[in-house]
Amino acid sequence: MPFRRQLLKLIEWGDTRSDLIAFKFPMDSRAEIMNGSTLVVREGQVAIFTKDGKIADIFPPGRHRLETANMPVLTTLMNWHHGFRNPFKCDVYFVNTTVFTGQKWGTANPFTMRDPEFGVIRIRGFGTYNFRVQDPKMLMLQLLGARNEFTVQNIKDKLRSIITSNISNIIAEAKYSAIDLSMKLRDFSAIAQEKLQPMFEAVGFSLTLMVVENISFPEEVERSLDERSSVGIMSDKMGSFVAMQQAKAMRDMAQQPGGMGGAFMGMGIGGAFGGAMGGGSAMNNVQDSANTGLSAANRPNPQGAAPAAAACIKCQAALAPGARFCGNCGTSQEPPKCKKCNTTLAAGARFCGQCGTAQ
Numbered sequence: 001m002p003f004r005r006q007l008l009k010l011i012e013w014g015d016t017r018s019d020l021i022a023f024k025f026p027m028d029s030r031a032e033i034m035n036g037s038t039l040v041v042r043e044g045q046v047a048i049f050t051k052d053g054k055i056a057d058i059f060p061p062g063r064h065r066l067e068t069a070n071m072p073v074l075t076t077l078m079n080w081h082h083g084f085r086n087p088f089k090c091d092v093y094f095v096n097t098t099v100f101t102g103q104k105w106g107t108a109n110p111f112t113m114r115d116p117e118f119g120v121i122r123i124r125g126f127g128t129y130n131f132r133v134q135d136p137k138m139l140m141l142q143l144l145g146a147r148n149e150f151t152v153q154n155i156k157d158k159l160r161s162i163i164t165s166n167i168s169n170i171i172a173e174a175k176y177s178a179i180d181l182s183m184k185l186r187d188f189s190a191i192a193q194e195k196l197q198p199m200f201e202a203v204g205f206s207l208t209l210m211v212v213e214n215i216s217f218p219e220e221v222e223r224s225l226d227e228r229s230s231v232g233i234m235s236d237k238m239g240s241f242v243a244m245q246q247a248k249a250m251r252d253m254a255q256q257p258g259g260m261g262g263a264f265m266g267m268g269i270g271g272a273f274g275g276a277m278g279g280g281s282a283m284n285n286v287q288d289s290a291n292t293g294l295s296a297a298n299r300p301n302p303q304g305a306a307p308a309a310a311a312c313i314k315c316q317a318a319l320a321p322g323a324r325f326c327g328n329c330g331t332s333q334e335p336p337k338c339k340k341c342n343t344t345l346a347a348g349a350r351f352c353g354q355c356g357t358a359q
Contacts, residue, residue, distance in 0.1 A: 006030040007087055011047075012040035013094035021100075021133060022140075022150040025092040032087035039064040044098040046136050050091045051077045055140055093144070095136040099208050100152055103129050105160045111168040115178045118224075123178075124216045125167055127189070130209040131159060131200060138204030155205075162199045163192075163210075170195045178221055185212050313347060 008031055013023055040063050041047045047059040049071070056074040068075050068084040078088060106126030114120050133139055144150050170192050171181065181188060193210035200207040216222075310319045310333075317328035325332050336345045338352035339359065351358055 007032055007034045008037055009034065010038050010040065011092055013042070013045065013047075019100075019152045020096060020149060021152060021155065022093055022095045022136075022144055022147075024148040025094065027089075027091070032089055033066060034087045035067060035084050037066045039066055039092075041094070044096060046095050046097060048093045048095060048136055048140060049074055050093065050140075055137055056090070058136065093140065095133055095139060097133050097136070099130050099132045101130045101209075103131065103152070103156060103159070105129055105163045107164050107167070113168060113171050113178070118178055118221055121178065121218055121221055123218075125212060125214065127211045127213040128209075129159075129163065129207060129211065131205050131207055133204060134201060134206035135204040142203050155203075158203070159200065159205070163196060166196060166199065167192065178217055181215055182217070185215070188212055 006028065008027075011025060011033070013025065015023060039047060039059060041059050041061045043061045045061060049056040049058075051074060054077065056077055057071045059070075064070060066084075068080060071084065074090065075084065078084075104126070105128070107124045110122040110124045112120055112122050139150075143155065147154075171188075173195070174188060174191050176184065176188060189210050189212045192212060193207055196210060197207050310321075310323075311317065312319055312326035312328060312331060313333060314331040315326060315329045317326055319326060319333065324334060335347070336349075336359070337343060338345060338355060338357055340357040341352060341355045343352055343354040345352060345359065349359065
């Protein structure tokens, strides 16, 4: 008893596998497509008819009634001079045209780049990319072959190789330095996507997103980049930072027991800490405080200033240079001496500090 033909009234692909790029509709040796059969192509799919290994008609998403009018290529291949009347055999492939996201890429080995500041350095890179089928016919001709299905696993090594083998040339053409590259990964990602797009299209795909997540440099370059980043962050606050460090140093010095700190605190330096934040006036204030108790004649002269005029020890009248007596009151300007031991006495002293004799 001969086998009866299996006439296909409905052809559709409902598989929802996220990794499946292309799928051959299963047909056994008895399956035939009849005139008026319905082909259902869902959104994110295209259907491709092939006959004897040759690509015939391609159907976009929608519901299609299979007849001579919408199968012009197959009509020619089948020599349907009087139209499509009898059931026939052919292969039907469904191709997934949605975006495949989150695919990873990375350089297995470091590659070299010439940097204007660091010279020739070896770097690595990694990130992610998204792709989709752009030309189903190209996919059939270039990659599918005799497979019944084609998955992301079948193509990911090839696509990753396209990225990693060209990334060094893209960096060279972009003329980014190591510092620029580390700070402009988003801009470089856009440049890389544009450069890689034609290479994806050559095998029937479109690179919908390219992300360079990281470019790693040698340790010494990484350290230099970190230092420069820190300086950049502090650049607008460097004056305040320096003033704060000065104030901290002065505070630590003032807290030292038995050292200069006690003397400084005694002269009022504690109140001058706030001035350190605004500049170097605190030390000037300290110096002024130290000189307050000295007479005008004995205070230190600022460099280049004229010496102060001497005054009479009794009436405070101005004295001529080198005068031994006051021209106003006639008082001798020689300091008084002890009438017993001839020791010079302090002004107004009633007893000699050396021998104790009353004056």
